[in-house]
Amino acid sequence: MKSMNHVFKGKKNYARAKFDGCSEGKDHIHNRGKRFIISSFRTVSIAAFLAAVIFLAGCTGSGADSPPASGGSDGDKIIKIGMVGPLTGDYATYGQSVRNGVQTAIDEINAEGGVNGFTLQLIAEDSKGESTEAANAVQKLIDQDKVTAIVGAVLSGETATVAPIAQDSGVLMVTPSSTAPGLTDTGDYIFRNVITDDVQARQLAEYVVSELGLKKFAVLYANNDYGVALKDNFTAKVEELGASVVGVESYLDGDEDFRAQLTKIGNEVDALYIAGYYTEAAKIAQQARRQGIEARLLGADGFYSGKLVELGGDAVEGALFTAGFYSGDSSENVQAFVSTYKQKYSEEPDMFAANAYDTMKIVAQALEKAGNDRAALKAEMANVKDFPGVTGTTSFDDRGEAVKEVIILKVENGKFSRAR
Amino acid sequence: MMISPYYYQLLVIASINAIMALSLNLVTGCAGQLSLGHAAFMGIGAYTAGILTSVYDVPFAVSLIAGGAVAALAGLIVGLPTLRLKGDYLAIATLGFGEIIRVAILNMGITGGPFGLRGISKHTNLALAATAAVLVYWTMTRLMNSRFGRALTAIREDEVAAVAMGIDVTRCKVLAFVISAAWAGVAGGLFAHWFRYLHPSSFAFAASVEILSMVVLGGMGSLEGPVIGAVVLTYAPELLRGVSDFVSRHRMLFYGALLVIMMLVRPQGLVGAGVKGLRAARLSKFQGFGRLQSSKLGQWIAAAMEKVHWKGSTGSDDSCVVNEHVSGLAIGPGTGSTGTGVGRGGGEENAGS
Helix, strand or coil: CHHHHHHECCCCCHHHHHHHHHHHHHHHHHHHHHHHHHHHHHHHHHHHHHHHHHHHHHHHHHHHCCCCCCCCCHHHCEEEEEEEECCCCCCHHHHHHHHHHHHHHHHHHHHCCCECCEEEEEEEEECCCCHHHHHHHHHHHHHCCCCCEEEECCCHHHHHHHHHHHHHHCCEEEECCCCCCCHHHHCCCEEECCCCHHHHHHHHHHHHHHHCCCCEEEEEEECCHHHHHHHHHHHHHHHHCCCEEEEEEEECCCCCCCHHHHHHHCCCCCEEEEECCHHHHHHHHHHHHHCCCCCEEEECHHHCCHHHHHHHHHHHCCCEEEECCCCCCCCHHHHHHHHHHHHHHCCCCCHHHHHHHHHHHHHHHHHHHHCCCHHHHHHHHHCCCCEEECCEEEEECCCCEEECCCEEEEEECCEEEECC | CCCCHHHHHHHHHHHHHHHHHHHHHHHHHHCCCCCCCHHHHHHHHHHHHHHHHHHHCCCHHHHHHHHHHHHHHHHHHHHHHHCCCCHHHHHHHHHHHHHHHHHHHHHCCCCCHHHCECCCCCCCCHHHHHHHHHHHHHHHHHHHCCHHHHHHHHHHHCHHHHHHCCECHHHHHHHHHHHHHHHHHHHHHHHHHHHCCECHHHHCHHHHHHHHHHHHHHCCCCCHHHHHHHHHHHHHHHHHHHHCHHHHHCHHHHHHHHHHHHHHHCCCCCCCHHHHCCHHHHHCCCHHHHHHHHCHHHHHHHHHHHHHHHCCCCCCCCCCHHHHHHHHCCCCCCCCHHHHHHHHHHHHHHHHC
8 A cells, every 4th residue: 555655646735635634534435335336236247147157057068968079969860070260250261162162072972872871060160260269169169069070270370279179179170271380290180181381382492493494583471370481491492402592571461562572672583482372462463563573473372363363464474383273174073073162152162162172071081981980080081092182182191291292383374274 | 077168168268358358447447548459468478478388498377477577567668658648649559569569479489470389288277267367356456446546547537637636647557557467468378378379360459459348348447347248258259159050150240239239228338337436427528428418408318318327326426536526626527518528628638739
């Protein structure tokens, strides 16, 4: 209390001293009434809080009775598959694509009679792209819905948050889209079916240095986990192969003006590696051409969208980028998937949808062998070898990382075509 | 385990949110200073505690205290210059601070930058989080019933009058800010050791706004309010998941609508003015309401509303002592439109100088 006295500037003033004394006296009387009201309010609110807790705990009681580690009751012959990702918010397109991809696969599997007579049921939960929401969603899928496996999460930050939860609960989780390095190191229940940032950046570097003979590079990267991982690995591989990276500049997602970075990079480079997404890449391409930079544009799977050409126009012509999926591929299964997906959702499937579709098919194949058992399912997943999907053939290494081929696409006459 | 891990986790998050809301309430609810960067203090505490335990093997308890201390220090550094600002200016300054912290975390090596901080071990449990929340609640009760607490109330009600009464306004505000930041830092430490992974986006502007919503929804200035606001806003999005397919698909829409309706029906929050007895005086602070009051229809509505708001009190005048004296000095906000005019005019004058 002494220190509180310092808050007031002493009692030099007689009037103020008198006033203080007065207030203290009154305070005593007032506090009684106040305390009474506060205490009644407190009782009410604490009672309300306890009621809420008991109510919620009661909800769980009924849920906890059903057998663990099995999807739904056996009489229904249903296996529940969870999906978590941003279905609303800034990253909703990614999450929706993943959900649609999984749903397409599940519909096909169910139409063919399901898995060992079980019907698959998708329960998709929204994370808004926030880690805390994703954690709540995954806990709900595991505890309330009793899902057998989870496809997700979508964003790397989400996956990093929810992977420990799935691992601790012993539920298989396969992310079809999180590319940050090291995510599968969380444990043996965590798998990833997407080419990682380090793999695609290194393969592109190898292609452009060894096969195209380019020597001098500049890198412009988005300052997020995606951009930084691509930049680091591209630069490392280029230098390892004896070529040089002369300029490295960064930008933030949502930036509009890249002229300062482009001026620093200058006109002397053979190629400009843009480690980011198509919206910014298209703008960078246009501003670069306007500044007279004629370097070849390089990118990663963040380029793979029709919007790249729509927004970038002639400026992105000739750009090369890595991808895990090519919807123009002539193979039969890719074309079948693309047409089914288009029919259902009236849009072309992107790599998120394609990877999610393949992931669900792989999980279903493992389920068929393992039965509706979480531990056996995890073991079967690790055994997947050369699965023929729409994103190429897929195997898993001992860390749970998918080993798949990296496609290199080229923008030619405003369309994507396969360069490798 | 008696309770399912899902609800257990929600209770932990609710407890952490309650600490955040209670601590922000000291600055925004009690002292009336709008802060839009509160999540940044949580971020500082979370990263400090997380790095200490995962990289330097510091005991968990020590890391929690260190997280609170570093956040308090940040609060002091930010508070000293910015708390001399008023209203919108302070809000913008705190908003800027929040962004600075987020971008700083994003560009530092030790925080893992955009990859986030992984490898933190799980130490937080419900008992600990709930105990911390109760401790904060108790601290705030003691604070608000102290002389310091009443000084803050005086500052909120009328800064000019508070100065006239000899309250060292800046000092009070900075002290409130530092205490608030310290608790936010502790909440951050609990958060870090529950989720085991930290990402700068968890402490961005949206998080600050969410905490502010908890305070406003529950009832600014009261102590039960922020707690209830935190519990409601932690559970609401989750409860909406289960209602029906349509609701769960559009749950953020319902969530938003819920907030709007709440603010229309009870602008003072769930347990707001009823507790502190500010009622119409607080309401008249809103410009629109002041204008409304000066019209005839408005006077009628005001009279009716006043009746409604005074109902439920024991009939005795339980409004804040300081407030009453301020009115006695004839420069307080009062309940009429003229009083509001004086209050606002004074504020603008100060902001301009």
